[in-house]
Amino acid sequence: MVITVATDKGGSGKTTIAINLAAMLALSGDNVLVIDADPQASCSVFGNIRSEAGIEPIFSLISKTGPSLGDEIKRLKKLYDAIVIDTGGRDSVETRKALLGSDIVIIPVVPSQLDIAVFESMIRRFEEAKDFNESLQAIVVVSKAAPNPFLDKEVKLAREFVLALEKDGIFLSRGTLFERQIYKKAIFEGMSISEMPDGAKASSDFGIFFEDVLTLGQSLIKGR
Numbered sequence: 001m002v003i004t005v006a007t008d009k010g011g012s013g014k015t016t017i018a019i020n021l022a023a024m025l026a027l028s029g030d031n032v033l034v035i036d037a038d039p040q041a042s043c044s045v046f047g048n049i050r051s052e053a054g055i056e057p058i059f060s061l062i063s064k065t066g067p068s069l070g071d072e073i074k075r076l077k078k079l080y081d082a083i084v085i086d087t088g089g090r091d092s093v094e095t096r097k098a099l100l101g102s103d104i105v106i107i108p109v110v111p112s113q114l115d116i117a118v119f120e121s122m123i124r125r126f127e128e129a130k131d132f133n134e135s136l137q138a139i140v141v142v143s144k145a146a147p148n149p150f151l152d153k154e155v156k157l158a159r160e161f162v163l164a165l166e167k168d169g170i171f172l173s174r175g176t177l178f179e180r181q182i183y184k185k186a187i188f189e190g191m192s193i194s195e196m197p198d199g200a201k202a203s204s205d206f207g208i209f210f211e212d213v214l215t216l217g218q219s220l221i222k223g224r
């Protein structure tokens, strides 16, 4: 299973999602590889913090940019149960190669910075990739949502906006990833939220999204 996290919107939580998704997959027993396909190399920074803190890795992590990413995905997917690819916040050769080689693309949407034009262009890119990679599926997830109940309306509006665009191959996750300090704290310590002693609330939100990814992944495997 190859899963790419992508959207043109910078700072929407792609790297945070890639690392925590990879960690949950690894903790559930999968042999996982994270490919850092962002020239900014945020996942690699996470790996280095973890290594310097003397914490054992739970997934493999490599950095790969440039057009050969496509060939690397084809070769590496035979060696791992799951590959999670983190991309940069823009249209790039890496994002296009990653979409062509993936089973699932995760598209984070931040309610407070909901940018309809950006979201629609990401959906167009997904559909273009689907012309060459028919089985590609997209999961949209609401990311960095304000946990403040007064801002609940913003989350509701974002969900309604995505639901209206749901069509063949595009699903909105039932899970909403709320803005919680623990995500930042964990990354600074080289940890995933699942490994943090005070990560229960975030892990519970993330767990619902994780289940949706697993369910979709299993349906794709059955359909082969």
Ligand SMILES: Nc1ncnc2c1ncn2[C@@H]1O[C@H](COP(=O)(O)OP(=O)(O)OP(=O)(O)O)[C@@H](O)[C@H]1O
Binding pocket: 009, 010, 011, 012, 013, 014, 015, 016, 017, 038, 040, 042, 087, 088, 089, 143, 144, 145, 177, 178, 179, 180, 181, 183, 184, 187
């Ligand atoms: N659910 C969350 N709660 C709180 N902070 C978050 C959450 N998700 C991400 N962040 C923080 O928001 C910032 C941007 O997140 P992240 O680096 O994951 O985004 P990105 O989409 O990968 O950004 P870029 O486009 O630069 O690659 C980081 O400081 C991260 O710690």
Ligand SMILES: [Mg+2]
Binding pocket: 014, 015, 016, 038, 042, 086, 087, 088
């Ligand atoms: Mg990033």
